[in-house]
Amino acid sequence: MLERKVKTVRALERGLDVLIEVQARRAVSLHELHQALKLPKATLLRMLLTLGRKGLVWQRLADGAYLPHLGAAARGTGSAVEHIAEIASPYMKALSTKVAWPSVLGVPRLDHMEILETNSPLFRLDSAILGPVGVKLSYIHTATGRAYLSACDEQEREAIIARLRPKDAAPGSEDDLRAILKETRERGYALREPLHPWPDRSKQLVLRDGRRSMAVAIMAAGAPIATINLTWPAKRGTDEMVMHRHLEALQQTAQAIGRAVASQSASAPIAGNAV
Incomplete structure (x- = not known):
């Protein structure tokens, strides 16, 4: 049987990379994410907004840092x-x-x-x-x-x-x-x-x-x-x-x-x- 080649979803991969980075650092700024992942800040903001709406991350008022949602x-x-x-x-x-x-x-x-x-x-x-x-x-x-x-x-x-x-x-x-x-x-x-x-x-x-x-x-x-x-x-x-x-x-x-x-x-x- 020939193995089918299935492409990954690049946007999903990037979103997961953002989530993993936030979880690893516990609190991270937009600039730090930009430096770590080499993604445009506008792209990161859209991903963080999406992750936030799904209850996976939240943004602290005190310093604007992004933190993982605690289950x-x-x-x-x-x-x-x-x-x-x-x-x-x-x-x-x-x-x-x-x-x-x-x-x-x-x-x-x-x-x-x-x-x-x-x-x-x-x-x-x-x-x-x-x-x-x-x-x-x-x-x-x-x-x-x-x-x-x-x-x-x-x-x-x-x-x-x-x-x-x-x-x-x-x-x-x-x-x-x-x-x-x-x-x-x-x-x-x-x-x-x-x-x-x-x-x-x-x-x-x-x-x-x-x-x-x-x-x-x-x-x-x-x-x-x-x-x-x-x-x-x-x-x-x-x-x-x-x-x-x-x-x-x-x-x-x-x-x-x-x-x-x-x-x-x-x-x-x-x-x-x-x-």
Whole structure:
């Protein structure tokens, strides 16, 4: 029997090459794909758009990088927090059309919060550039950190406070921190104020950057998995004015992200939390 010669589909081969490259690098820019695959950027953009519509890749708002979609198997590994960013990204993009100021998505680590995503590049604001991905934020001195610390359960909160407590903590300073967290929990959102004396990371930046911020926890299955904030220059609006205009939209975004994470990740561990 003569073996039939069957031609391969070149366009499909190229699309698979793009997908394999994104999967191998975990996060890759359009320029890096262009250099690696020697394909025109316009061609790559069409392929990435197609792969995105098929749920195989997604584009991070923070830096425009392309990342592989995390399936259920991957979400059961240490990549679970990346899945939160993937789910949150379109909601944060939608938020940017409703609210005048940028946001970051933060997740808990042992002694800090870490930025996973930000919609800051969607705003042309030199006065409110946030990020980049990977920046470490204070639990104590940022609204992002306070929102998580006030929402987590007592055991986790005590473990975090123990890690942050300085050896020479001033008398009464821990009680002040607990009072701040209690007030935050009761009102349902966090602010940078009042200031706290513990010399945790981000304190000096918060004191001098001229910004204000509020944040809320993202809840899934009754527990916080991340927080989302809103940051603006202090000279452009008081806390009361910005909260009156935008707190509801921020809370609704957090709730929508939480519901999406819970529904898509019900069978997998979600967050690498702080305990």
